Amino acid sequence: MTKEITITLNGEKQSLEVEPRLLLVHLIRENLNQTGTHIGCDTSSCGACTILVDGKSIKSCTMLAIQADGKEIITVEGLATTEGLHPIQEGFKENHGLHCGFCTPGMMMRAVELLENNPNPTEEEIRWGISGNLCRCTGYNNIVKAIQYAGAKIRGDELPSTEPEFV
Amino acid sequence: MIPAPFDYYAPTTLDEAISLLQELGDEAKILAGGHSLLPMMKLRFASPEQLIDINNIPGLSYIKEEDGFLKIGALTKEAELEHSDTIPGKYPIFLDATKLIADPQVRNMGTIGGNLAHGDAANDHPAVMLAMRAEVVATGPEGQRTIPIDEFFYGFYMTALGETDILTEIRIPIPAAGTGNAYHKLERKVGDYATAGVAVQLTLDSEGVCTYAGIGLTNVNPTPLRAERSEQALLGNKLTEEVIAQAAQFASEDCNPSDDLRGDEEYKRAMVGVLTKRMIHKAMERAQ
Numbered sequence: 001m002t003k004e005i006t007i008t009l010n011g012e013k014q015s016l017e018v019e020p021r022l023l024l025v026h027l028i029r030e031n032l033n034q035t036g037t038h039i040g041c042d043t044s045s046c047g048a049c050t051i052l053v054d055g056k057s058i059k060s061c062t063m064l065a066i067q068a069d070g071k072e073i074i075t076v077e078g079l080a081t082t083e084g085l086h087p088i089q090e091g092f093k094e095n096h097g098l099h100c101g102f103c104t105p106g107m108m109m110r111a112v113e114l115l116e117n118n119p120n121p122t123e124e125e126i127r128w129g130i131s132g133n134l135c136r137c138t139g140y141n142n143i144v145k146a147i148q149y150a151g152a153k154i155r156g157d158e159l160p161s162t163e164p165e166f167v
Numbered sequence: 168m169i170p171a172p173f174d175y176y177a178p179t180t181l182d183e184a185i186s187l188l189q190e191l192g193d194e195a196k197i198l199a200g201g202h203s204l205l206p207m208m209k210l211r212f213a214s215p216e217q218l219i220d221i222n223n224i225p226g227l228s229y230i231k232e233e234d235g236f237l238k239i240g241a242l243t244k245e246a247e248l249e250h251s252d253t254i255p256g257k258y259p260i261f262l263d264a265t266k267l268i269a270d271p272q273v274r275n276m277g278t279i280g281g282n283l284a285h286g287d288a289a290n291d292h293p294a295v296m297l298a299m300r301a302e303v304v305a306t307g308p309e310g311q312r313t314i315p316i317d318e319f320f321y322g323f324y325m326t327a328l329g330e331t332d333i334l335t336e337i338r339i340p341i342p343a344a345g346t347g348n349a350y351h352k353l354e355r356k357v358g359d360y361a362t363a364g365v366a367v368q369l370t371l372d373s374e375g376v377c378t379y380a381g382i383g384l385t386n387v388n389p390t391p392l393r394a395e396r397s398e399q400a401l402l403g404n405k406l407t408e409e410v411i412a413q414a415a416q417f418a419s420e421d422c423n424p425s426d427d428l429r430g431d432e433e434y435k436r437a438m439v440g441v442l443t444k445r446m447i448h449k450a451m452e453r454a455q
Contacts, residue, residue, distance in 0.1 A: 020175035056275045062205050131357040132270025
């Protein structure tokens with residue numbers, strides 16, 4: 001049994017035939033060839049597959065593609081525009097918020113919703129906010145700075161220094 | 168990991184969903200937030216032949232005080248509880264609990280109804296509901312019935328829901344003045360199941376005498392456990408350190424934890440005692 005679903009992926013509406021057991025992350029990566037969304041643990045622990053569905057950050061390894069029928073999906077490929085990088089991408093770039101980059105797309109998609117709900121989060125709120133995303137390289141400090149930078153950019157405040165701190 | 172094949176139904180009314188349950192029989196499972204069911208299906212611990220996705224049924228997501236109850240729709244997401252305006256004030260216990268349930272993305276999907284209907288003693292809401300003497304509303308072919316929480320969990324992953332029932336609402340008696348509540352679980356890392364968890368709700372009269380005590384325990388028994396001897400130790404007494412220590416002692420004696428990677432039995436019993444003490448103190452502070 002397959003069923004036709006219609007989704008809007010990064011602004012583009014498309015209809016597809018899916019088997020009910022197809023996971024949303026597989027639809028995005030394998031059927032639609034948008035491989036920016038990663039598969040890490042495949043058990044909804046690591047957050048590498050985080051995307052936005054109707055504006056909410058979710059783990060796409062634990063949602064069925066068929067459940068996304070009629071929904072609007074944004075992945076990391078949908079962040080930058082012709083004007084340039086999204087503030088969160090700029091934040092990660094300026095603050096060295098990544099080493100290997102595997103967790104980065106999910107981390108950024110989570111941060112987008114976090115800043116949407118709270119454009120001026122404290123460090124503690126950021127750390128709680130990304131508690132569902134694991135990074136095995138950075139030690140998180142530069143990710144926190146990247147999110148603070150993006151928050152300032154979104155608010156139109158003065159941008160924090162991106163000079164590394166030596167201790 | 169890919170689940171075994173299944174047929175998928177997405178009813179848009181409750182009647183339609185219940186008819187599907189009647190028609191399809193016991194191989195059909197209800198899909199709410201999916202964050203307990205889908206992982207089990209991916210690991211092939213569960214292979215339902217049909218999934219009935221109830222997310223397209225309107226009117227099952229709300230948090231409101233009405234007729235002496237806090238009523239929570241079964242499809243209310245954990246994230247909605249976490250950010251609700253109704254929840255702080257009389258119900259800080261829900262904030263304590265939801266903040267410790269998995270992580271923000273999972274809370275965007277997971278529902279309070281699913282958390283209870285899964286019947287897992289490791290989930291956090293069951294203990295909270297036991298402490299607050301909640302009632303669960305089940306809707307089936309004959310209409311609605313309410314099930315007291317004490318009669319809801321009766322076996323490993325087993326609940327009082329019948330094959331054609333859908334959990335539609337949770338009702339919590341609005342706490343009397345002088346009530347405080349609190350929940351905490353010990354976890355190894357964010358998103359882990361509890362090593363042990365304790366939910367406490369207390370009502371104190373103007374003299375400081377305990378007139379209501381509810382204590383629920385997470386993940387230290389095959390089913391969610393109400394610590395009845397601990398409650399009795401508090402009821403009718405002023406909550407001195409001695410009385411509290413007695414209640415904590417009873418809770419650690421009456422639970423039945425098993426050894427696992429989170430700790431051995433002795434450690435878990437000790438942690439139940441520590442957490443019971445702490446949560447009684449926190450509930451007392453909040454009762455002021």
